[in-house]
Amino acid sequence: MYKRQTLTNGPYIRSSSVADLLSKERSLRSAPAAHPAAVVSTDTSRTLESIIGEVVQQTVAAHGGNRAAAARQLGISRTTLWRYLGKIEAGEPTDLT
Numbered sequence: 153m154y155k156r157q158t159l160t161n162g163p164y165i166r167s168s169s170v171a172d173l174l175s176k177e178r179s180l181r182s183a184p185a186a187h188p189a190a191v192v193s194t195d196t197s198r199t200l201e202s203i204i205g206e207v208v209q210q211t212v213a214a215h216g217g218n219r220a221a222a223a224r225q226l227g228i229s230r231t232t233l234w235r236y237l238g239k240i241e242a243g244e245p246t247d248l249t
Contacts (some may be wrong), residue, residue: 199245201245204236205236205239205240207226208222208226208233208236208237208240209237209240211225211226212233212237219233219234219237
């Protein structure tokens with residue numbers, strides 16, 4: 153609201169101004185997150201588990217360690233992401249279930 157107030161010329165905030173601002177905020181929130189360019193090896197001898205592990209690690213790194221944002225981008229729950237990361241750190245296979 154402060155931002156809208158500083159952009160208003162008069163003493164009142166118009167409802168149309170608030171509606172415009174809310175519309176812009178909604179569109180930003182509903183827009184899909186930009187996917188950083190994933191650099192995944194195309195080596196066909198790799199297992200799916202190793203590819204998943206690499207993508208998970210790259211996504212977390214691309215979000216500066218923010219696991220919630222990484223999970224959101226990957227389309228998985230934070231719990232699933234933490235499970236993958238725990239298995240990666242333990243050297244266990246990251247099964248798909």
